[in-house]
Amino acid sequence: MMDIIKKIASGSLVLQIVLGICAGVLVAMFAPDAAKSVNVFGQLFVKALKAVAPILVFVIVASSIANQKKGANTNMRSIIALYLVGTFMAALVAVVMSFLSPTTLTLVATETGATPPSGIGEVLNTLLFKIVDNPINALGSGNFIGILAWAIALGFFFQHAGETTKTVLTDVSDGVSMIVKLVIRFAPLGIFGLVANTVATTGFKALAGYSHLIMVLLVSMVIIALIVNPAIVWFKTRQNPYPLVFACLKGSGITAFFTRSSAANIPVNMELCKRLDLHEDTYSVSIPLGATVNMGGAAITITVMTLAAVHTLGIQVDLATALLLSLIASISACGASGVAGGSLLLIPLACSLFGVPNDISMQVVAAGFIIGVIQDSAETALNSSTDVLFTAAADIAASPEKTVESSTTAAV
Template structure:
């Protein structure tokens, strides 16, 4: 049975939602600045919105991937190979950009106490890879409850293959469930303006933007500069190489409709439903995006590679350690591989900074202080990182789809 034609989002409704989100942003900034005490109430709105997205995302991914694999027919191209290449190329390229940016504009850190940072960082690349492999065989119910997207993808793919020979009635049930979960997602997304209003009001009230930028301004500028270069230069080059078309209309669409929500949710996992809705709006191949979007939220981590690299080199410069060319290349590889294992939740990339710091024999207590700095600037760094990561998932998926349609049309 062929997949039913996905219901597209009308441009008028989408534009109206964007306007409402902008209004929510402005009102949130005003409330956070003028009436900071009101954030005790407004914070609930933001928490409810992000919580709802995080709650529904694992089940959406599981249902869509299972359905896509179960209904896939031999000969139907999904372009996953080319998308995976773009994911890996983009992540490694971002790490290289971060190395170059950090060398051109070296920054140092005013390190803070790490006693309140209660996290356990991986001890090596082997630990990262082992964690990924163990997530593959995690209990499927535990994967859904714990939002373990590696495990969710693995079990969804296996179940999809097992259901390929199921009856048409079974496929129809899967399709109906998929549409039902997608409808719930659309209802939640409609509440985005209210949720973002709450998130923005709390951010402005609790975070001293001016003070923070004054203290850690240079490293923040290097981070944002590298992310902007990847978003507006590197990614368009990759997309142009794939599609042979002007990439910027697609780039701007993805940044506007995926990047902005991701900036405020600060979670690639929570933004999966948003990306699914955008992929439908762009009329992409459902067999492709139902797999590539959740996969991208797991391994397409250009922003995380930049964060790991920039903060590691800031620690290196703070310690006065010289960096040669080969070490810089090795750092790019480690940052790219580590980024692929970064958690899809807020602050996930910071856990991997000690691993990169170990390349330069930086003591773990110093590395953990760098992690603490990362949490301090996280309201800016993590938001921009997630916006880049999540918008790129849709961007590369769309690029592969456009290239395939152009090839077929010839």
């Protein structure tokens, strides 16, 4: 039994996840009742990731900043710039796709039970209050903006602490990292449960009526993942970006697709960054920050769904308004994590730009919840994998001794 466990633990995690996906689909097809029962594995996996992620971010950020050498370059300005450019480009691509292939919806009044923000001011106000949240509450509620604020502040002040204190912080960080590695090893079993339950519960019949909308969303995300993001990485590194792109999609995108939570995928991204041999001082801050503000997938969702409502109502959109929509969608997407319901609840905010009534825009939100099984999964996969991609691009560009090829080889 120990030999079997050792072989499983040392085997390819990605291959095991693929096998878990296939097994989940087969169980859902031939034993749907059993498929719903094994969802407990999926829920336990997601719960474990969400439980460890806040503590991981807190201790790693505090430890890395406390132990940071004076004058160390963390490339955060460069990474934040990449995050913002990538998010805006995602919104712009979504606008182009929506004009090339206009989508209309059959709107039916549906109760979502959610309240959208009244404006960008409310979104930014929520984010500001998240920063000054009580640290215990921030850890308990998974408020990563608040966690980052406290970890960074403590890290800076711990720089003046004794070496013993810094060593304790490092040891705690290493201990939590080991727990994360243990949780991630259960990813194949967790994803097996998630896939089995999703296929058995929803199937894909409910999505047939929204096939065109789903197509526009997915094509936009694929263009960003395989064309726009690689172009940004090439511009930054002047190297072939695709080995790094595929490494991030494989190492981060797959788990994010099925967990459907950027926060839950933070430990996975941290581990991938470590395998890519990136600087811990950089990724310990950029990854949790990216899970909060790097929201290219959310910008696509907001833009496409908003323009679907606009086209349904026959509202004419000029170029200037389309560009303004891209900017609003980008800003809103960066604040998506500060609003209950994520990107979907920011659709009414963008719809208000075109004078779309709130009851209509909330019906669009309801349509978003229907296609969420695909939309939210693809959106999270794009967001999460891009966090690692841009972090790696900035790190490689700042390190002459590193190349895309050497980093991806190290990850393998």
